[in-house]
Amino acid sequence: MNKQQYLEEIDKVIAQGPYKDTWESLEKHETPEWFKNAKFGIFIHWGVYSVPAFGNEWYSRNMYIQGSPEFEHHVKTYGPQKEFGYKDFIPMFTAPNFRPEEWIDLFQKAGAKYVVPVAEHHDGFQMYDSAISHWNAKEMGPKRDVLGELTEEMHKKGLINCASTHRIEHWFFMGHGKEFESDITDAEKEGDFYWPAMPEAELHDIFSEPTPSKEFLEDWMVRTCELIDKYHLKQLYFDWWIQHASAKPYLKKIAAYYYNRALEWGEEVMIAYKHDAFAFGTATVDIERGQFSEIKPFYWQTDTAIAKNSWCYTENNDFKDPKNIVCDLVDVVSKNGSMLLNVGPKSDGTISEEDKHVLLSIGKWLDVNGEGIYGSRTWREAQEGPTKVKEGQFTDAEDKVFTPEDFRFTRKGSFIYAYCLHFPEDGKVCIKALADVDASHLPKFHGIIKNVDILGFDGTVEWSRDEAGLHVSAPGMHSEFPVGIRIRID
Numbered sequence: 001m002n003k004q005q006y007l008e009e010i011d012k013v014i015a016q017g018p019y020k021d022t023w024e025s026l027e028k029h030e031t032p033e034w035f036k037n038a039k040f041g042i043f044i045h046w047g048v049y050s051v052p053a054f055g056n057e058w059y060s061r062n063m064y065i066q067g068s069p070e071f072e073h074h075v076k077t078y079g080p081q082k083e084f085g086y087k088d089f090i091p092m093f094t095a096p097n098f099r100p101e102e103w104i105d106l107f108q109k110a111g112a113k114y115v116v117p118v119a120e121h122h123d124g125f126q127m128y129d130s131a132i133s134h135w136n137a138k139e140m141g142p143k144r145d146v147l148g149e150l151t152e153e154m155h156k157k158g159l160i161n162c163a164s165t166h167r168i169e170h171w172f173f174m175g176h177g178k179e180f181e182s183d184i185t186d187a188e189k190e191g192d193f194y195w196p197a198m199p200e201a202e203l204h205d206i207f208s209e210p211t212p213s214k215e216f217l218e219d220w221m222v223r224t225c226e227l228i229d230k231y232h233l234k235q236l237y238f239d240w241w242i243q244h245a246s247a248k249p250y251l252k253k254i255a256a257y258y259y260n261r262a263l264e265w266g267e268e269v270m271i272a273y274k275h276d277a278f279a280f281g282t283a284t285v286d287i288e289r290g291q292f293s294e295i296k297p298f299y300w301q302t303d304t305a306i307a308k309n310s311w312c313y314t315e316n317n318d319f320k321d322p323k324n325i326v327c328d329l330v331d332v333v334s335k336n337g338s339m340l341l342n343v344g345p346k347s348d349g350t351i352s353e354e355d356k357h358v359l360l361s362i363g364k365w366l367d368v369n370g371e372g373i374y375g376s377r378t379w380r381e382a383q384e385g386p387t388k389v390k391e392g393q394f395t396d397a398e399d400k401v402f403t404p405e406d407f408r409f410t411r412k413g414s415f416i417y418a419y420c421l422h423f424p425e426d427g428k429v430c431i432k433a434l435a436d437v438d439a440s441h442l443p444k445f446h447g448i449i450k451n452v453d454i455l456g457f458d459g460t461v462e463w464s465r466d467e468a469g470l471h472v473s474a475p476g477m478h479s480e481f482p483v484g485i486r487i488r489i490d
Contacts, residue, residue: 003132006222010257017260021252026282029259031299032268034160034234035284037375038113039333040366041162041235042359043303043342044103044150045118045311048125048141050347051089052077056310057344060086060123064177064184085183086123086174087193093141098349100146104153106351110359111366113374114160116237116340119147119227122169124193128230132223135193142349151231162235163227167220169241171212172200190215204241212246221250228258236271237286237303237340243277251277272301272340274393286340291328293391295335295382302332305342306358308397313344319354322361323481324399329362330419330482331389333373334382334408368456369484372417376410380445381433383408385421404429408482416487417455418470423483427474434470434487448490455484 001009019025049059055070062070064081071081078084107115120126126136128147138145147163154161174197177184188195196216201208212220227233236258242251255271255278262269271283285300292300306325307317329339343359345351366373385406390398402421410417418431437444452463454474462473472485 001131003219003222006225007218010221010225010253013260014253014256017256017263019256019259019263021249021256023252023279023282026252026255026259027279029255029282031284032234032270034114034268035270035338036299036377038160039338039373039376040112040329040362041114041116041160041338041340042107042110042112043116043118043164043237043305043311043340044345045121045305045342046146046345047118047121047127047312048086048089048093048123049121050312050345051092053312053314053347056314057121057312061173061176064174064179064182066176066180081177081180081182081184083183085177087183090125090141093137093347095142095144095146095347095349098142098144098146098345100149100153101156103345103351104150104157104159106356106359108157108159110363111370112159112341114162114235115150115154116162116164116235117147117150119163119165120223121166122173122239124167124170124173126223128227130223130226132219132226133191147231160234161231162237163231163233164237164239165224165227166239167223168212168244168247169239171196171216172198175199190219206243206245208244212244217246217250221254224254225257228254228261232265232267234267234269236269238271238273238277240274240288242273243275247277255282272303288393289397290393290395291332291337291389291391292335293389295378296337298336300337301340302328302337303340303342304328304396305344306355307342307344311342311344313346313352317344317352317354319358320396321399322358322365325358326362326365326481327400327402327421328396329373330408330421331383333376334378334410334419336378336382365481369419369482371455372410372412372415372419372484372486376412376417379409379411379416381409384431384433387421407431407433409433414488416489418485418487419482420485421482423477423479425478427477428472429485430469430471431485432469434465435467436465437467449487450490451488453486455486 049057062068063074129138129145130136151161174194184194272286287302289304291302309318332339343355387402387406404424406421408419453461459476464471
């Protein structure tokens with residue numbers, strides 16, 4: 001279908017389906033069971049920006065900002081932007097070592113249950129086979145349907161296929177190239193790679209100008225619906241700036257179209273969003289590089305990355321310690337959230353040894369402790385202990401220092417899981433939330449504990465309970481990672 005035909009199809013699907021493009025209608029959509037149970041997914045930032053592998057995934061914008069490190073690096077390494085522009089990286093993006101089966105196998109070993117490749121980043125290069133634009137990975141660069149091949153492997157391995165779109169920021173992303181002599185000019189037309197390259201607002205608020213045009217917003221909506229239809233995504237992830245006022249009517253249409261399509265497929269789907277772009281209750285809240293400090297009554301997601309400094313691979317990536325990522329995972333799950341952890345492959349299609357180490361370390365921990373993570377639900381309390389988690393986005397670069405008194409709780413069936421985030425050398429902990437209290441202390445926990453053991457530990461576990469808490473002693477239990485204490489209740 002061409003653009004106009006797709007616009008007509010979108011209106012038709014909304015008119016005939018139960019979901020309409022209103023918040024009142026969209027709030028009837030339920031969070032998928034698969035998402036409630038999955039808890040851990042993999043995000044993938046891989047594209048043309050992986051070729052320069054400098055700064056971060058915003059290279060396509062920053063290389064045109066005079067005086068920026070990317071600008072200086074680009075001129076020194078590749079020459080003036082008028083002679084070698086961002087588009088000239090595409091023929092270099094051949095990805096000879098891209099083997100989707102190896103990626104998905106690694107993600108499965110990491111314990112992930114769903115995968116979210118970036119289908120189109122701000123740079124405007126589509127990592128899939130598209131009928132809307134020729135600037136895509138099937139026709140250029142790797143000359144492969146990257147998203148399609150990954151999706152096929154996900155299906156083979158039983159992972160849930162999803163994707164993200166960051167297209168809307170392309171409205172302004174290449175605009176700085178018009179501020180000096182470069183390969184970005186005023187000659188770009190709709191459908192061109194750099195189009196529309198508009199001036200970037202000094203402040204990206206919800207009413208910033210210049211406001212995206214109808215032509216651009218329709219193009220963005222059609223591209224998004226093409227992704228939905230072509231790959232039957234189970235999670236559609238939106239990056240920021242969709243909160244702009246001009247996007248609201250189109251977001252409602254996209255959601256109604258997506259939810260109606262999912263009913264036709266007989267599948268559960270969801271949308272992840274940031275910055276109150278959607279009316280609360282119509283899609284799933286996402287926090288970029290951060291988390292909530294307290295338990296929430298709604299399901300939510302954090303998207304974070306293995307590297308502190310970039311979402312894509314760069315030669316100077318600062319990789320996180322896998323122990324710290326696991327602590328964040330446990331904290332997020334205890335508060336009704338799910339973690340979407342990003343990996344940035346190299347431009348040749350390989351994944352760095354540092355990334356592999358982190359992913360396999362997480363997988364090894366989940367192999368032992370996953371029963372209290374996957375399919376779990378929140379307990380009456382999410383946490384106890386002196387260490388407070390800072391709330392909000394962009395807080396994940398600061399490593400948290402936990403103590404033996406810091407616990408996170410989940411539940412499933414007959415078990416409560418108390419994860420000690422820093423297990424002491426002597427193997428002795430006290431869980432205050434499980435103290436033996438009399439009826440006068442209700443509504444404190446007043447249930448019957450049948451047994452206590454530690455996940456993955458074959459040694460002797462002794463336990464007792466008094467008014468101070470549940471005392472657990474496991475001499476010989478040593479771990480740098482969180483330790484899962486399993487409490488069976490009657």
